[in-house]
Amino acid sequence: LADPLIDHAEGQLFLNEAFKIIVEEVLRKGTDAEEKVCEWREPESLALLLDLQLRDTGESQDRLLQRVRDVAKYSIKTSHPHFFNQQFGGVDYHSLAGRFLTEALNTNLFTYEVAPVFVLMETEVLKALRQLVGWTDGDGIFCPGGSTSNMYAMNLARYKLFPEVKTKGLWALPRLAIFSSPGSHYSVQKGASYLGFGTDSVILVKVDDGGRMIPEDLDAKIELAKSQGFVPLLVSCTSGTTVLGSFDPLDCIADVCDKHQLWMHVDAAWGGSVLFSKQHRHLMKGVERAKSVSWNPHKMLLAGLQCSAFLLQDTTNLLKRCNCANASYLFQQDKFYDVNLDIGDKSVQCSRKVDCLKLWLMWKAVGSTGLEHRVDKAFLHVRYLLEQMKKRDGFQLVSTVAPVIKERMMKEGTMMVGYQPLGDLGNFFRVTVFSPHICHKDMDFFLDEIERLGKCL
Amino acid sequence: LADPLIDHAEGQLFLNEAFKIIVEEVLRKGTDAEEKVCEWREPESLALLLDLQLRDTGESQDRLLQRVRDVAKYSIKTSHPHFFNQQFGGVDYHSLAGRFLTEALNTNLFTYEVAPVFVLMETEVLKALRQLVGWTDGDGIFCPGGSTSNMYAMNLARYKLFPEVKTKGLWALPRLAIFSSPGSHYSVQKGASYLGFGTDSVILVKVDDGGRMIPEDLDAKIELAKSQGFVPLLVSCTSGTTVLGSFDPLDCIADVCDKHQLWMHVDAAWGGSVLFSKQHRHLMKGVERAKSVSWNPHKMLLAGLQCSAFLLQDTTNLLKRCNCANASYLFQQDKFYDVNLDIGDKSVQCSRKVDCLKLWLMWKAVGSTGLEHRVDKAFLHVRYLLEQMKKRDGFQLVSTVAPVIKERMMKEGTMMVGYQPLGDLGNFFRVTVFSPHICHKDMDFFLDEIERLGKCL
Ligand SMILES: Cc1ncc(COP(=O)(O)O)c(C=O)c1O
Ligand SMILES: Cc1ncc(COP(=O)(O)O)c(C=O)c1O
DSSP, rough: OOOOSSOOOHHHHHHHHHHHIIIIIIIGGGOOOTTTTTOOOOOHHHHHHHHHOSSSOOOHHHHHHHHHHHHHSSSSOOSTTTEESTTTTOOOOOHHHHHHHHHHOOOOOTTTOOOOOHHHHHHHHHHHHHHTTTOSOOOEEEEHHHHHHHHHHHHHHHHOOOOTHHHGGGGGSOOOEEEEESSOOOOOOHHHHTTOOOOOEEEEEEEETTTTTTTHHHHHHHHHHHTTTTTTHHHHHHHOOOOTOOOOOHHHHHHHHHHTTTTEEEETTTGGGGGTTTGGGGGGGTTGGGGGEEEEEESTTTOOOSSSEEEEESSOOOHHHHOOOOTTTTTSSSSSSSSOOOGGSSSSSSOOOOHHHHHHHHHHHHHHHHHHHHHHHHHHHHHHHHHHHTTTTTTTGGGGGGHHHHHHHHHHOHHHHHHEEEEOEEEEEOOOOOTTOOHHHHHHHHHHHHHHHTTTO | OOSSSOHHHOOOOOOHHHHHHHIIIIIIIGGTSSSOSSSOOOOHHHHHHHTOOOSOOOOHHHHHHHHHHHHHHHHHOTTTEEEEESTOOOOOOHHHHHHHHHHHOOOOOTTTOOHHHHHHHHHHHHHHHHHHHHHOEEEEEEEEEEHHHHHHHHHHHHHHOOTHHHHHGGGGSSOOEEEEESSTTTTTHHHHHHTTHHHGEEOOOBBBSSSOOOHHHHHHHHHHHHTOOEEEEEEEEBBBBBTTOOOOOOOHHHHHHHTTTTTEEEEEETTTGGGGTTTTTGGGTGGGGOEEEETTTTSSTTTSSOOEEEEEEOOSSHHHHHHHHOOOTTSSSSSSOOGOOOGGSSSSOOOOOSHHHHHHHHHHHHHHHHHHHHHHEEEHHHHHHHHHHSSSOOSSSGGGHHHHHHHHHHTTOOEEEEEEEEGGEEEEEOOOOOOOOOOHHHHHHHHHHHHHHHHHH
């Protein structure tokens, strides 16, 4: 009992073997267009295959390595060129190296003392992201996802207007209203209920044919809400809506926010990366007038889950004032270094994972220009796909049979793409083609495959 | 432009080199008692050394590998046997392999479709944890930290009592009260303000000499709150308080909760792991009477950040009813498999990192018995340290000079331990010795080192 329980050499040997399997099964095979995207199994048989049950006794190293292989085999290959299913396909190897390093270092972003490198790095990365937004100064924090980032905005907006909410709660405040569009992400609804506003506080503003919020209707809805006794609090605009990829007209919305003194938040979780591109950043014109922005490098930039930045124009330490609890076991004031570097109390979390290193290393690797290139290429992909689709017949017909096509593709494992109903139009396929792995061949494959799977339906 | 932007072979080569550096610098040297725990630099010089700035152009692979080395060098070695600083020291190599695999697979826990293995695995791990709590059935979810888990409890408790809160917000509800002890984690306060209750809603119950909540005072405080017009909602008990490691008397608190019909939540973020131990699980006697439990395997079990389970006794789908938004782009109802497997809508997040694999693989590796052994050993460490400390003079004196001793140890890099003020008693060192790497030698080192650093003060 006087000796340690863990043998480092043995552990490192295991890790080494596991690493080789990961590279071969997940990264090499998993990105090979000739291999399957998924190895579909019905839940019952997959549970049996994996033997998930946890028991009293441990297992041999060989058995455990086989488990690593099994998990890899039956998991979805999200870096596969035929994975068009979600906003996080693809792999960036520098980011991945950053993630491995993060995991091995296993530290926590609360204080300079315990995360000297990452406190400085997070600060620097946030600054660089803010510069792209157009702010020379400001604040921010990495959150475990864009949903949380959006909630931070709601929480800050109400604290800014009514600081007493922190101690007295919403009961001490008038009824507040939040404005958003029907195409906005569901986290606005989730946030409204989680933070105690209730979803009835979310007022939906009309959109135009392109799914963009109509500023005149926003203005009218604000007036209406006021007349109903609400205090209008915040507008959550979207830059890149989840389903249609629409960009709300930020400049015009900013005018309305100015007029009524509302907090303008921009949910750019999906679309924020256009700010890297000289050619496409006009889509977010006016973003610099926002008070806060959510931006997920884990989506279009391939930084890997989770990586979501919440950016703030504020320079008055609002974030910390709103969220701090001043715990004396972490945030002692009699430290031997500048305690402003102890950024943990800005968060509503306590432990907070390091999410900046992977983005930083990737950014260092390819530079802003490399990231710009990726964004531009994603737009070219979209154009190519549209052109090719127009050349083919029958793609409108797909909608009624989408679930069946989807079942067929999953069971064959040839590709993955999401479908979704759109109003009266029925189901359609939402194909994401932003990944820098994807080339024309893959998009042609997508179209051929939809045709093939849709045959005889 | 017809070709992909990312070269997989080149990327995998880089990853390979980075992996070697990680193993050597973070895992081999970083766990060697002869090496430093930290390589202290003042913030300004560290920022210079690291050259953090992000630029337009990318860098060479060699330069990037040097960056990996630098990040490793100047980061804290949290797996070092002389890292006594926080509740997450140490490394488990099976868990780490699970984390690497998670990062490489980079998927998202919303649907069976995109995470077949992990949906089943998370369900199984939660079941195993619930069994240790003493529940044969129930629900749960992994959260990005114990703070979030505690907030889930508050959110659910109010929804259960007043389902209209989801749509109408707190304005439609009477003022609610939450009960906790002064030793409870600050996330109870943060949660109260984030979720809109306000910190005034948190009523602190008196504790005994051992820092344990006094049930009679809880009863009295509940009566008092009622008489002041509050509706008592929830008691947040703590199993293993952050600073003192106290365990609230759950059985007696459960009686009070029964009497007043309150939601009993147990924050076992730190102490939950005693449930593995036949010898020590009595500390949580009565936990099975709770409605919910937070438990962080990323602390005492070394699962790695982030790994926090929120466990629920409920079998009525309360979690999903409370948090769901039914987004049609993710949670289509016309799928070809059982949509109950699409667990994502239970979460207030959208993207949710896979946090179960690392725990599962570690648990498979050593079995429940191995984990029990670790917990028992941690208690032996504490006893050993106490005995040794009693044999030495002058340890009480440390309190006034803790900040100076801390500065000296950080700058020399020989070890890390946290200090914190305790009421009128001044500062004391909070040493965590649960890591299975630690042996008598390391604890002796700790005591010697405190003496050495405290000399001439
Ligand atoms: C526009 C938009 N906002 C927010 C989110 C939520 O981000 P996360 O999944 O990181 O919570 C998404 C994710 O799909 C999104 O598309
Ligand atoms: C008792 C207790 N509860 C909750 C937490 C918060 O957990 P996390 O840091 O994962 O948010 C801690 C962390 O120190 C804790 O000690």
